[in-house]
Amino acid sequence: MNAIEVHELTRDYNGLRAVDGISFIVNPGEIFGFLGPNGAGKTTTIRMLTGQLLPTSGSAKVAGYDVVSERRQLKPRIGVVFDSQNLYERMSARDNLIFYARLYRIKKSRVDETLAQIGLTKRAGDKVQSYSNGMKQRLLIARALLHKPDVLFLDEPTRGLDPHIARDIRGIIAELARDGTTVFLTTHYMEEADQLSQRVAFLDQGHIVALDTPSRLKEEYGKDEKATLEDIFIQLTGTHLNRGSEEL
Amino acid sequence: MNTLNDTLYNAWVIATKDILDALRHKNSRTNIIMLVGMTFFFYWIGTLRPFDKDVSVVVYDEGKTSLTIESATLADGAVYSFREASSLSEMERKMSHQNLGLVLPSDFDQALNSTDTLTLSGYIFWIDRMKVSELEAKYSQAFTEILGRPVQIVINKNVVIPQADWDGMQNTVAAQMVYFVFFSALFLIPHLMMEEKQTRTLDALLTSPASTGQVVLGKALAGFFYVLIIGGLYLALNWAYIVHWGLALAAFLGYALLAIGLGLLLGSFLKSVKQLGLWIAMMILILAIPPFFYMEANLKAGIRTVLTWFPTSTLASLFRFSCSTGVTSAQVLSNMAIAFVSIAIVFWLVIWRMQRSDRDI
Secondary structure: OOOOEEEEEEEEOOOOOEEEEEEEEOOOOEEEEEOOOOOHHHHHHHHHHHHOOOOOEEEEEEOOOOOOOOOOHHHHEEEEEOOOOOOOOOOHHHHHHHHHHHHHHHOHHHHHHHHHEEEOOOHOOOOHHHHHHHHHHHHHHHHOOOOOEEEEEEOOOOOOHHHHHHHHHHOOOOOOOHOOEEEEEEEEEEEHHHHHOOEEEEEOOOEEEEHHHHHHHHHOOOOOOOOOHHHHHHHHHHHHHHHHHHOO | OOOHHHHHHHHHHHHHHHHHHHHHOOOHHHHHHHHHHHHHHHHHHHHHOOOOOOEEEEEEEEEOOOOOOOEEEEEOEEEEEEEEOOOHHHHHHHHHEEEEEEOOOOHHHHHHHHHOOEEEEEEEEHHHHHHHHHHHHHHHHHHHHHHHHOOEEEOOEOOOOOOOOOOOOHHHHHHHHHHHHHHHHHHHHHHHHHHHHHHHHHHHHHHHHOHHHHHHHHHHHHHHHHHHHEEEEHHHHHHOOOOOOOHHHHHHHHHHHHHHHHHHHHHHOOOOHHHHHHHHHHHHHHHOOOOHOOOOOOOOOHHHHHHHHOOOHHHHHHHHHOOOOOEEEEHHHHHHHHHHHHHHHHHHHHHHHOOOOOOOH
8 A cells, every 4th residue: 555645636726736647656664855945835735635625626645545535534644844943832742642542542651762863852842932043843752753754744844944953853753764664855945955866846836847766766867876855956957947938 | 532521631631730830830820810800899898888888668558647757867877768668569660779668557657656666567588688687776766766656567578589681789789790690701811821832842742642632621621620710619609699509600601701712712723812802802802891881771672682692691681690580491492502502612612622723734
């Protein structure tokens, strides 16, 4: 069974097409990079795949469950790290996790286990409002991992973080993949995607313009050996836009 | 399908989080303390008038006696003023809290000339029923001083329960309750929802096993906890007015559900706290003021008909019925129907709004 199956997924907002008929699959245990600039449709895709948003058309299954009709069964199988630090700031890290542990009906001992896994044990009793951005980001990951999800969605997990904290977070993501968790990672940091992902999809204006392993993308589209994913992305989206202009 | 157990459990988890989290929030704590203070203030100043020693006596003079007193000031400064009623039922109707109904028997003039202790029947209002012996002693002493001879006022079971259509303090108590419940709900509950939206914790909550309906129910339960503190305090302070506790609790539940529903509705529609003040003021104006007019005896029929359809008016009527006697089942049921249909519509709107913002927008 594929971890994620997406078929012709489309989403319109007030007449504008944010995501335009995208299709792809993600294999179990894979880190799948979903790359694109701001406004490309990454977050809209994640919101549809996590059951937060109804697709306008198309279908998707995550962990074997349809994101529209089997949302209730889907929820315990996924973890989501949002692109904002949406934590209960007046509560401690432990209380944040205990709250979710109660919703997922898992033992409180798992809370301590997760806090240790993410390196927050020492400050677990402190209010989240006293945390640095990096610590909050770790806590968001801890919350998403609490119930041991099959598929973890990470929406821009390192955006706005100091480089050394971003490196820590990338280390945590790599470790998760080693443990067999499927990771769906959206980012506009190409280096990050290159470093972490087994495969990447380039999203531009709601379309997937390329999907393959980073090395094959470089082989296929790179002008020279030093070509980076960023170079290829610019090359592909630029080609795409130019072609559109020519057609017009 | 979610089982009922799942729904109740998840709603309870969300509610307990919100109850504790609100206590950590300085603004919520301030609101609760302010509302508790206001409840006590209105109780002491508005309802019991603790510093008011004056007594209004409504006299039914069975034998048209020669006694003509308009008012009397006692040695302790208390002023007893007298009004006349032409029948026992008119005397009862003219009475209210801190009033004494006094029946002068037809042989009062002869009795006044005798040296024996003069025994008169006194009537008190329902709210004062727990103080019969205290009031008997107080009024006996007062009338001994007024008439200059030994007087015994016997109240015993002469307790007047107001009819549903009477004016009186019970109407004010019923209408005031709207304010306390609405203030407590509207100052606290929209924040529960708006904060989750503004901080985007709602997104996380809705990807957890909690459904939209369970989140709404959880918020409603948390809101009910705070409304219960204020409303429970209000009921406890004004317990003496209540004749039918079942009706009083139904009216309170209705007030609470309506206020909670409206609080959630505001929280789900509004985007910033700045907009909230204006909307709360509008809601209080539109919904909390009608009950005061509705119970005004001289209200024009057309206006009364319009106000009949305000759920707060019908709930205030239900509460007033709980403080009254002679209420018909039809009166209770028609008011309940308007109130609870309104509540159902408000909650349906909340869930509709949440589902729209959750998945469609």
